[in-house]
Amino acid sequence: MMEENFLMENSFYSEEEVKKTAEELHEKIQKTGFSLDECIAFAPLILEINKLKKEKNAVILAHSYQTPDIIYGVADFVGDSLELSRKASETKAEIIVFSGVKFMAETAKILSPEKTVLLPSTEAGCSLSESITAEDVRRLKEKHPNVPVVCYVNTSAEVKAECDACCTSANALQVVESFKEDSVIFLPDNLMAKNIQNQTKKKIISWQGLCVVHKKFNAEQIEDVKKKYPGVKILVHTECSPSVVELADFSGGTSGMIKYAETHLDENFMMVTECGLSDRMRVELPEKKFVGTCELCPYMKKNTLELILQVLREPKKEQIIEVSEEIRLKAKKAIDRMMETKNFSD
Numbered sequence: 629m630m631e632e633n634f635l636m637e638n639s640f641y642s643e644e645e646v647k648k649t650a651e652e653l654h655e656k657i658q659k660t661g662f663s664l665d666e667c668i669a670f671a672p673l674i675l676e677i678n679k680l681k682k683e684k685n686a687v688i689l690a691h692s693y694q695t696p697d698i699i700y701g702v703a704d705f706v707g708d709s710l711e712l713s714r715k716a717s718e719t720k721a722e723i724i725v726f727s728g729v730k731f732m733a734e735t736a737k738i739l740s741p742e743k744t745v746l747l748p749s750t751e752a753g754c755s756l757s758e759s760i761t762a763e764d765v766r767r768l769k770e771k772h773p774n775v776p777v778v779c780y781v782n783t784s785a786e787v788k789a790e791c792d793a794c795c796t797s798a799n800a801l802q803v804v805e806s807f808k809e810d811s812v813i814f815l816p817d818n819l820m821a822k823n824i825q826n827q828t829k830k831k832i833i834s835w836q837g838l839c840v841v842h843k844k845f846n847a848e849q850i851e852d853v854k855k856k857y858p859g860v861k862i863l864v865h866t867e868c869s870p871s872v873v874e875l876a877d878f879s880g881g882t883s884g885m886i887k888y889a890e891t892h893l894d895e896n897f898m899m900v901t902e903c904g905l906s907d908r909m910r911v912e913l914p915e916k917k918f919v920g921t922c923e924l925c926p927y928m929k930k931n932t933l934e935l936i937l938q939v940l941r942e943p944k945k946e947q948i949i950e951v952s953e954e955i956r957l958k959a960k961k962a963i964d965r966m967m968e969t970k971n972f973s974d
């Protein structure tokens with residue numbers, strides 16, 4: 629009864645509409661541990677966000693590390709950062725709400741300057757992106773003249789603007805190899821730089837950035853899971869350390885990890901990355917088992933349905949992503965250079 633009152637008092641939607649939305653969501657996300665009561669609490673927010681989205685001609689992008697209520701309740705596209713920004717740029721939407729972290733929303737703005745790009749949580753940063761500034765890159769270039777600079781997509785627009793090429797976790801090696809020089813500066817992820825160094829003859833000059841999520845995984849955890857689930861396929865994000873990547877059946881970015889799980893007939897998979905991806909897989913590949921441990925990204929989890937609703941209703945200045953045209957054009961050049969790389973993939 630209390631629940632009914634809550635719904636009646638706090639939403640414009642009928643009990644029937646709320647119940648239907650909650651049941652549909654619960655059907656999808658129960659495998660990730662959400663109860664029907666939790667879905668009933670989400671439903672009025674989901675209904676209101678989806679109504680506003682149409683009224684305002686907005687599109688909602690959700691990174692795979694977002695929570696299931698966002699991904700399966702309100703997102704129009706789910707995926708990794710660059711893939712999402714590219715898809716959003718192809719839509720006729722006037723507003724992009726990026727449920728992800730700041731550098732992702734900036735990337736969307738770089739590719740869609742005519743659209744309004746909104747970031748629900750202003751606290752959604754990234755330890756990699758924040759490890760380096762444009763000034764740091766300029767200093768590195770002074771120290772290593774004529775050495776091309778490749779930056780991982782997890783960087784600010786200002787940092788991208790200082791680089792020769794951008795890359796994703798899926799194509800980092802290809803982009804590095806596409807330069808004729810014997811040395812390449814790769815930033816900001818120190819562990820990804822080490823993983824690339826293990827696969828190329830070029831000298832990789834790295835930076836000291838680390839992902840607070842992926843640096844936590846260790847070889848012992850993987851060995852334990854292998855013992856417990858013989859034959860388990862280990863899929864590792866390349867932001868992990870080389871000792872973890874070494875134990876992988878597949879290593880790459882989130883899209884590659886999803887593709888591997890989709891196309892391999894094995895029973896058990898361990899997704900060595902943020903917990904959101906295993907949750908997504910539990911929903912989308914219910915016939916397969918996703919085992920072992922995962923880690924939560926404190927930045928990614930700052931976004932909530934409440935914040936998405938607020939940013940759609942009335943964005944605060946700090947939630948509106950702005951990139952100056954000078955920085956945008958330079959950063960876009962680095963992204964375009966990646967796209968031109970032979971066999972581009974993201």
Ligand code: SF4
Pocket residue numbers: 729753754755756757782839840841842867902925926927928
């Ligand atoms: S998972 Fe790591 S790389 Fe991704 S946003 Fe969080 S801190 Fe940044």
